[in-house]
Amino acid sequence: MSQMPQQAALSKCPSCAEPLESGDRFCGACGYDLSVVPAPPQDHPTLTMDGSGAPGEGVDWPVASEPDSSDTPSAVHLPTDLPGTDSGGTPLPRPDSAVSPAPGVRFDRPLEPDDYPLQAPDPRVAAAPAEEAKVCVACRAGRVDNDGYCENCGHAQPRERDHMEQESGPVAAVSDRGxxxxxxxxxxxxxHTALPDGSPVALAVVCDGVSSATRPDVASLAASQAAGAALRAALPRGTHPQQAMHEAIVAASHAVDALAEEPAEAREHSPHQNAPACTIVGAIVTAGLLVVGWVGDSRAYWVPVDRASPAARLTEDDSWAAQMVAAGLMNEAEAYADERAHAITGWLGADAYELEPHTASFKPDRPGVVVVCTDGLWNYAESAEEMAEVVPLDAAARPLHSAQVLVGHALDGGGHDNVTVAVLPFPAPPVGAGSG
Structure with missing residues (x-):
């Protein structure tokens, strides 16, 4: 009781900085016990970048090629309509307003942090049976209830998806809450799988939930699983990788659309009106072909192993900033400095406009790595040159380590967003040759 006046004077949680209501005993976001207020904690990244590589000078990276082309031209500087794509971006007309995004644009995050829903841990992570009850990581005494909070101190428990790592043959990915x-x-x-002729193929799909939509975490999970399953099924059957990528994005779109048919009780507790939504980017690497596909503003980058040729960004954002640059209304620096830069013009979801999957195929003339990531990383290494500087020199041989380093770079930079990175070496090594 002696702490109540101090508690009532708090405007935000000392643990997570979430706004508080007068009289709150626990933080609704993290479950922090407000009866005792220690000094505010400081953010410390969980990973540290310990490798880097500087881009070199030399011959240019080859242009995008059609899948059946046998030549390997030089120099790639991707325009808005990528060569080798099955659909290109069309610049928006000049907006009628200098303040609001054009129609068909949505923001991939709320304008203010207060707009984020305050949620308990993922309800899909079921509580352990009573005989194996989880013990609170904070007080080490209380039992964790079905909602993921300690029954003794009220502390929110770590969630399964806060940090994830996976290595599959020659490809690896890391995702962190930030x-x-x-x-x-x-x-x-x-x-990783094999084509009908037995040659190896590696694949990666990365999805970023749209925070202003309902259940963005569920949308990204559904999309990534559907796209990954579609690729693993299509490639061994002999489907051309570029066609397989197109079909995988369509499958992911259908999976996210289906989430809009949620039960009435789920809609009642939803803090948003928008249907579940996410972005998607994927890459397929074979012995001689590199294919990327995307919808939204998640990206894929090419970084040569020898750094003797320049790195390249392989995707073009479906975003307000990209549209302004394509229309000639702003340069890239001005567009991405604008508060509307991350308003996306393409996404997967039931309330999206006509689905336009973008795909592009390339035939690199030298070994390299493909970095597939959400904007949680590229916000801290936006240009291809900046990305090449933070990708370790041994990325092709150690993809999991490299993904960890890249996530660490984003956390060192501030970790303001979720960050997910997949690293694929090119050409795809034989199955069994990867570190995993």
């Missing part, structure tokens, strides 16, 4: 978000709304799928 330092500012309440939950991880990113998801990924990685795998």
């Amino acid at each position: 330092l500012r978000h309440h939950r991880n709304e990113d998801a990924f799928a990685v795998g």
